[in-house]
Amino acid sequence: MLERYGYKNLVAAVYIAALFMQIMDGTIINVALPTLAEEFNVDATAMDWTVLSFTIALAVMTASAGWFGKRLGLRRAFMIALGGFVVTSLLCGLAQSLNQLVIGRALQGASAGLITPVGSALLFNAFPIEERSIASRKVITVAVIAPALGPIAGGTILEFASWRWIFFVNLPIGGVALLLAWLWLRTDDLDEPTSFDTSGFFLLAGGLGLTLYGLSRGGERGWGSTPIVLSLLVGLVLLAALVIVELRKRQPLLQLRLLTERNFRWFNLVSLPVYAGFISLIYLLPLFLQNEVGYSPLQVGLALFPQPLGVLVTSQLVGRFLYKRLGPRRLMLTGAAIAFAVGVATARIDTNVNLWFVRVLMFGRGLGMGLFFVPIQSAVYARTDRQSMGQATAIYGTTRQVAPALGVAIASTVLANGIAGSTITADRVSGYQTAMLASALMFAVAGLLTLRLRDKDAAATMAP
Structure with missing residues (x-):
């Protein structure tokens, strides 16, 4: 009966369910950090380790995912990672101290680090190369919706239930995804065993x-x-x-020779300023609106909400119509121009800013980012063979993990130098504006690097 849906769509359904759970988990816990600090009777800054331990373990296992995929097979590695995420979510929910929670989050991050690259390899191996933009559109949709719903779900859980349910909520979602993976995913051929x-x-x-x-x-x-x-x-x-x-x-462990292939190398390089710029403004703008202007977290969250809506609009248009007609290079250059222009406009706001103006900027920024996400996902593996897909997704996944940390580091450094402990409002606003301008300039760098891309290298993904 399921054959009518096509194997590729079944793989997409399993991967999307797992990805939805993983992304939701990350955004839910950010809302819960003050509550967790109060629960464990620790300073709020100590709770950062619940995020940092997850992030570091995630990055390390993402980079290692290629070996696990080859050694265990993509299906088995994916199911182990998915099962591990469910079990470690249970451990986090049962934690009785901050140390237990930090350990649980590190183990959870290790499991999550395999889900995305191994799942991506399964997905892109299932879809014909000329349908990569369709697969990317499906993934981008859930990647946009999940973070938007996370804070809402987290706030609802904290309002009406115990904080432990921010982790327990993963159990039914992960359990269903694991069952579907067991039922639907095909066993892949294993390569010759290799030593770790x-x-x-x-x-x-x-x-x-x-x-x-x-x-x-x-x-x-x-x-x-x-x-x-x-x-x-x-x-x-x-x-x-x-x-x-x-x-x-x-x-x-990490097949760095894949970076000798021109298309894969340049899409990884372009992704660094794209994701650095994307995350750096998400880091700066809430700080400015809350600390300097005085808006509440809920007001700020609603002001930023139009950004994923903008991403959703253009990612659908790109995936359905524009990618095959225009190719990745022109779409990404347009995205860079839009994101840079919006970034410059955002860098001019001050304490008199109206939140409706912020919403318009965020929607426009989302439109620009949507012109990046689908082309990158569709074209980065255009010249990667099936046998190397697990290693390739591990390398690209690592790039995506390092880029946000780099972007936030640059933005926070510029901000720290700009405000330098000043209590004068005008000086602090100027410091934030300079930091937001630095975030915008990352898209200028992305645009320059995009000029090195060649549509002919991704021609197979643009075939009708």
Whole structure:
């Protein structure tokens, strides 16, 4: 009976269910941090470790996902990751102390780190290459809706139930997704067994973990502070050693040689400023509107809500009509121009800003971002063969994990230098405006890098 839906659509349904759960989890917990701090009787800043432990574990396992996909098979690796996410969500919900919650979140992040790259490999292997834009449109839709619903769901849970349900809510969703994966996903052929690249994994874990820690905490603790300098220095040295070690191995944990293919390399490079710019303004604007203008979190959340609506509009248009007609390069150049223009306009707002003006800006920004997301997802793997898909999704997933941390680090540094502890409103507003301008300039960089893309490299994804 299910054959009429097509195997590719069944894979999409399973992946979307898992992705929805994972993204919702991330946005729900952000709303719950003050409540959790009160529950465990700790300072609010200590709760950052529940986010940081998840983020670091997520990044490390995302980069390692290619090996697990090849060693276990994509179907088995995906189901293990999905099951692990459900179990660790239960552990987080049962936590009796902050330390237990941080450990549970790290384990949850490790499971989540496999879901996206392995699920992406399953998805793009199931869809013919000329239908990649259709697959991307399906994924972008849930990737936009889930974060918009997360704060609403989190607020509702905290209002009417125990905080533990922000984690327990994953159990039914994950359970259904796991059952569907077991029923619908086909067993894939395993490659020859390979030994685990232990040295590569520890270099990756240490390098990526320390670098992400330094980038995430540099603005708060000061870039010149000893812990930040040491974490960044040691982290970058370990990452440099990782590149040298992995390129010398016949079967490395991270197949960096995939970056020698022009299309894959340039789409990864373009993605860095795109996702850095996207997240950096999401970080800055709520701070400005709450701390300097005095709007409530709910008012700010509603002001930002039009952005995912804008993404949803253009991602549907691009996926259905525009991608195959225009190709990724022109769409992304247009997206860069729109995002840059909106960013410059946002950098001019002050304490007299009307939230309706912010909503218009956010909707326009969403329209521009939608011109990035579907083309990148559709074209990045255009010249990647099926056997390398797991490794390719791991590398691109790592890029997407590093980019937001880099964007927030740049924005927070510019902001810290701009306000420098000043209590004068005009000086603080100017500091925020400079930081938001820095965020906008990331899209100028993205536009320049997009000029290096060639539609002919992604021609297979544009076929009728």
